[in-house]
Amino acid sequence: MDHSIPDKQILKSEALKQYILETSAYPREPKLLKELREATVERYGNMSEMVIPVDEGLFLSMLVKMTKAKNTIEIGVFTGYSLFFTALALPEDGRITAIDIERIGYDMGLEFMKKAGVDHKINFIKSDALKALDELVKGEKQEFDFAFVDGDKRNYFNFFERLLKLVKVGGIIAFDNTLWFGTVAEEEDEVEDHMRLYRKAILQFNEKIALDSRVEISQVSIGDGMTLCRRLV
Numbered sequence: 001m002d003h004s005i006p007d008k009q010i011l012k013s014e015a016l017k018q019y020i021l022e023t024s025a026y027p028r029e030p031k032l033l034k035e036l037r038e039a040t041v042e043r044y045g046n047m048s049e050m051v052i053p054v055d056e057g058l059f060l061s062m063l064v065k066m067t068k069a070k071n072t073i074e075i076g077v078f079t080g081y082s083l084f085f086t087a088l089a090l091p092e093d094g095r096i097t098a099i100d101i102e103r104i105g106y107d108m109g110l111e112f113m114k115k116a117g118v119d120h121k122i123n124f125i126k127s128d129a130l131k132a133l134d135e136l137v138k139g140e141k142q143e144f145d146f147a148f149v150d151g152d153k154r155n156y157f158n159f160f161e162r163l164l165k166l167v168k169v170g171g172i173i174a175f176d177n178t179l180w181f182g183t184v185a186e187e188e189d190e191v192e193d194h195m196r197l198y199r200k201a202i203l204q205f206n207e208k209i210a211l212d213s214r215v216e217i218s219q220v221s222i223g224d225g226m227t228l229c230r231r232l233v
């Protein structure tokens with residue numbers, strides 16, 4: 001009999017992903033978030049895949065609560081599914097600065113956030129994220145406790161440099177999609193052309209961040225991969 005320990009690869013199949021979603025994620029998804037997720041699928045079809053999965057949303061919510069974050073920042077809003085999770089997790093006087101180059105998706109999500117009574121926590125900035133971050137760095141000093149980055153993969157390291165100035169020492173900067181649909185572990189010629197540009201950017205980002213002594217990191221195998229960076233200096 002083979003008693004060897006199997007690989008620590010948790011998601012072996014699509015069926016296992018569905019098991020996680022159906023057993024522990026969907027039953028815990030707040031009603032208005034479910035409505036927003038479904039409305040996003042209806043309006044955006046395949047593009048709705050950009051939204052973080054429900055289990056990752058629940059993880060994000062728990063991170064915000066565990067770190068007792070009050071002032072947070074998000075890059076890449078789309079229809080606001082991850083933003084909504086964060087806004088619900090924040091205390092009543094919490095604040096989230098949300099940046100996206102487009103506003104149309106946010107406006108759709110905002111209707112659901114208003115119904116939940118959390119819209120007052122959100123400061124939406126319609127801008128290219130790098131430009132907005134540079135302005136925040138130059139502007140009146142403010143410290144964020146937590147950051148979630150989910151937009152413009154090519155600029156992840158540039159965002160990281162700015163966020164290191166904006167997030168407090170001990171604060172968390174979380175980067176989404178750091179496994180880029182699993183393509184980080186595939187050869188370039190196995191990867192579809194339209195996925196290659198961001199795959200390359202994510203590969204470079206992952207290598208750089210792994211060696212960066214200014215942060216402690218943890219690569220979490222949830223959703224499409226989430227890398228947590230805790231600022232050390």
Ligand SMILES: C[S@@+](CC[C@H](N)C(=O)[O-])C[C@H]1O[C@@H](n2cnc3c(N)ncnc32)[C@H](O)[C@@H]1O
Pocket residue numbers: 050051052075076077078079080081082083099100101102105127128129130150151152
């Ligand atoms: C993956 S979606 C965000 C999904 C969202 N976090 C969620 O889970 O519901 C990425 C978003 O980043 C935005 N984006 C892309 N490039 C950007 C840039 N340079 N500056 C700001 N936002 C950008 C896009 O408009 C898009 O809405």
